[in-house]
Amino acid sequence: MTETKHELPLKHIPMDKLPSKGLPYPQDAKIEYRTYTFGETKMESASSGSAVRAVKRALNCIKTTGMSRDKITILDLFYLGVLIKMSSEGASEFTMPYICWNCGDENEHKFSQGDLDFKDIDPSVESLPMKVEMKDGKILEFSPMTAKQYIDLYSGKFNECFPKKKPDGVAPVATLVKNLPFKQAYDYLTGVTDAEDRELINEIDKMLMHEIKPLTFKCANTLDDDSVCNADLSLKLEGREALLKPFRGRESSVKSRIFYGNAPEHKPNRTRPTRVPTGGGTEQATS
Ligand SMILES: [Zn+2]
Known part of the structure; x- marks a missing residue:
């Protein structure tokens, strides 16, 4: 079976479900998106990728009616990029690997689309421009x-x-x-x-800033004394990194994930636990 990109099913996203709430767009405009094709996901993972290319790739998955696709705000597009990735991975729950700033160990945080929250355009802004x-x-x-x-x-x-x-x-x-x-x-x-x-x-x-709020949660790693780390973590989902990398799969370096907690003023002097090998990863050095 061959299928062209244009025949892929489209999902409609209501304006009020966007970080911008549709404020920058004409009232009757409509935005839909499709998943990445197999080729598109493969092309990206085979290359190091640039942010501009990732943005273009996400934009390619979007169909607009009543406005030009070019008018979509970059911050809405970062969010749409996350949705496109989620639908491309075809699951309702997603995994974001992280390294905890406190215990220094790796773990994964699970989340679903419902966990995403926005910082909207300031409510005092009634219309644009x-x-x-x-x-x-x-x-x-x-x-x-x-x-x-x-x-x-x-x-x-x-x-x-x-x-x-x-x-x-x-x-x-x-x-x-x-x-x-x-x-x-x-x-x-x-x-x-x-x-x-x-x-x-x-x-x-x-x-005018509008974006996905970082996911906040507590580190679930067990420490040497069998207590739970519980450090506050904040994982940023949107932005270039999120567009570039798949959520799942260790092939994208866990180290490149954005992970920061509440001002790690003092680095813990704890002896680091033995690192669990990530197993079969083809981790790329990104720095
Ligand atoms: Zn921790």
Whole structure:
């Protein structure tokens, strides 16, 4: 049986189930996604992969009606990428390997789609774009970074705009400005000196932020004295890493997972337990 990508079944995601709540999109727009094809998952695991390519690959699985696919925000796409991966793995429960900051040992945390929670766009934002007047009278219109802008920014399209020829801290904020060409927005923001203006821009950046909250749980590892570690852990699911790597499978290095707890101020001086070999892994050195 051969099947083209376009014939793969699509799942509809209601706007209010997205981290952005659909605020950046037209009211009648519709977003659907399909799973990765076997070829797509194999292609990715056979290569080291780049974030831009992972974003493009996730975007390829999305069908939009009533709006361009390019308008999807990058933060919604990170979430959709997680859903696409979940549906591609065809299970209702998923496993995320971690290394505990406290006991230093590996374990796995199980979660399901229902465990995912969002930090939404600030509830005070009623519609987009947000229009603000700067101290010099300039009107700027802000809306979240789109997947297309992310691809352009991190594939080097705007590198000539930056003094260091690669995106800096101002660059992602400049993508939020929708009523100026990128270079003008970048140059304008770079030159802002007024303290209140700077604070305003930071505030808008925060208000537009929307993402999956990290999964928080306690380490279930048993220590040498048979007690349970219980350290607070927070596992970040979204972002480039989550798009790039499958949840399951030791073939992606467990070390590359993001694992951090609440400010490990003191490293425990405990003798490390013998490490259980991960077994048959083809772990890649990623650093
Ligand atoms: Zn632990």
